[in-house]
Amino acid sequence: MVTSLDDTPRPLGRKAYGSIPHLPGSRTGPADKHLSLALARICTERLRDEKDHVVVLEKLDGSCVAAARLGDDIVALGREGRLAAHSPNEARQLWSAWVATHTERFLAVLQPGEWLVGEWLALAHGTRYALTHEPFVAFDLMHQGTRLPWAQLTSRVQAGGFITPGVIHKGGALDIDTAMARLPAGGFHHALDSVEGAVWRLERQDGEGVRVELLTKYVRRDKVDGSLLPENTGRPAIWNWRPSARPPKDVLP
Incomplete structure (x- = not known):
């Protein structure tokens, strides 16, 4: 008998998604990990060679x-x-x-x-x-x-x-300050509060194909996880979207 969510099966037999390590200087929580300095430099300072390619995206919350x-x-x-x-x-x-x-x-x-x-x-x-x-x-x-x-x-x-997600940059390495400065006000997804940060994707040419080497992220230092959730505020939930908040035509692309 299922007694909690933890007892329910995983249809994939695994987690759907793992955790992404943080860049140096990113705000972290107790369970978070940092990317090694060597790999962080590839993403933010200098690629290894012409086979490397970096994509930087807005991090959504x-x-x-x-x-x-x-x-x-x-x-x-x-x-x-x-x-x-x-x-x-x-x-x-x-x-x-x-x-x-x-x-x-x-x-x-x-x-x-x-x-x-x-x-x-x-x-x-x-x-x-x-x-x-x-x-x-x-x-x-x-x-x-x-x-x-x-x-x-x-x-x-x-x-x-x-x-x-909105694309901040594609090409060579990009440092954190430049990435955050390139975000428009409210980001690409109309944030009403400060944008949480950015995600770096390091990809590499592999023969005729491309493989994803790693993902890493930067979260701004003053970000507080779950600061608007009712269990943390004692106030009602704030909804960015609910089915009743928009006519059905606006739900479709």
């Missing part, structure tokens, strides 16, 4: 979720890999319902055994957004548990019309 294709079924998952429908959290339940509504879009993108990972922005965690697009922003596409390169991700998600 919501809940990490996934949608996986199992055969011809699409299942909504939390980051830990468990079914979102089983979560007592209202935002996760909304994610499950949203995935069910947009199943055909996910089927257009995903092959059996793949899963799309992104930020679910319905509930304000530490940043409020005046969203002008749907509340799901896709940032990784997993194939056999491996990240696909950024170019493949952005090409594939077009079939479903999904949003991806």
Whole structure:
């Protein structure tokens, strides 16, 4: 008998997404880890050679979720890999319902055994957004548990019309101060509070293909995780998006 969410099965047999190490100088929590200085320098100071390529994206502040294709079924998952429908959290339940509504879009993108990972922005965690697009922003596409390169991700998600994070930079290494300075006011996703930070993707040419070497992130020093969540404030939840807040036509791309 299932007695808690921890007792529910993981359809993928694993977590849907792991943790991303921080760059030096990033704000960290007790369970967070830093990227090694050598690897951080590749991302922020100097590439190893012409085969390296860096993509820097706006870091969004919501809940990490996934949608996986199992055969011809699409299942909504939390980051830990468990079914979102089983979560007592209202935002996760909304994610499950949203995935069910947009199943055909996910089927257009995903092959059996793949899963799309992104930020679910319905509930304000530490940043409020005046969203002008749907509340799901896709940032990784997993194939056999491996990240696909950024170019493949952005090409594939077009079939479903999904949003991806705003791009700050593509090309060589980019330091933290420059990356944050390049963010427009409110970021690319209309944050009403300070943008949380940025994510670096280091990719490398491998023969005729490209592999993702690593992801790393910077979170601004004054960021407080979950500062707007009701369990931390004692006040009602703040919603960036809810089904009743917008007419159905605005939910679709």
